[in-house]
Amino acid sequence: MLKVSKCFFLAPRRTPCGFAHFSLSVKEATKAISRCKRPVELLRVVARCQQSQSIDGVFCAAALHRLSILERHRHDVIEMADAWTLLSTVAAEHLDGFGAQEIAIAALAVAKARTKVAKVQSKVLFEKLLGQVLPEMQVSSEHLPIRYCANLVWAAATLRYQGAAAQGLFQRVAKACHQPGLHGLCNARDAAQILWAFATAAETHEGLEVLEKVAIEQRQGLENFSDHDLATTIWAIATLNCLKLHTSRGIQYTVGVRHY
16 A cells, blocks of 8 residues: 655645545545546646645656556547656656655556557656666665566566666566565566566576576465466466577577567
């Protein structure tokens, strides 16, 4: 659950999102975000919070998450573009207020962006989010839980994010999988998500190392895998081994992104 502690003041005007009081806590504002049905309503909430100068990382993550949900529906393209542009800018300005959970939530949200403008904005913001955790996968000197590591590599693979930062992310998450004392153990969902990401991004060497580690950890826990987790894991295993085969023969092999 997102933790909040600050308060800010808003005008006593009732809106479709539920603002009707002179003052609201960040928690109440976050709940108002969850009730927004259109991007323009979300923009109004964010604009009022900007006026109060009380936006924090929790609020930004919640707003990005809500926008990613709204994008599943057929809203006006211009409204969506404006919303992604504003929220990406606001989030980038408040990155210091993001904890590990907020970074993971924001990463998952931007990875689900669909419109052309949103995808461009998402990659820019995602790179800045990675800057908060790399190179040691830490936030405020605390190691990132493996669940959030899984979220980040899933987002990177979904965005088809490439470059030195992407390579560093996959290498560091592969290392985190071998450091349960620092990052915790993978559960079934984490394992499936991480393996899918490595296979999708064609990170063969590190992916196979993670697969070996996961196979040892999860050999007694297959009953904890849902049908989705099993299907995802089987596809990842087949893809990683296929990549290994083609790489060993000197053949370039590109894997398309596949969702289950």
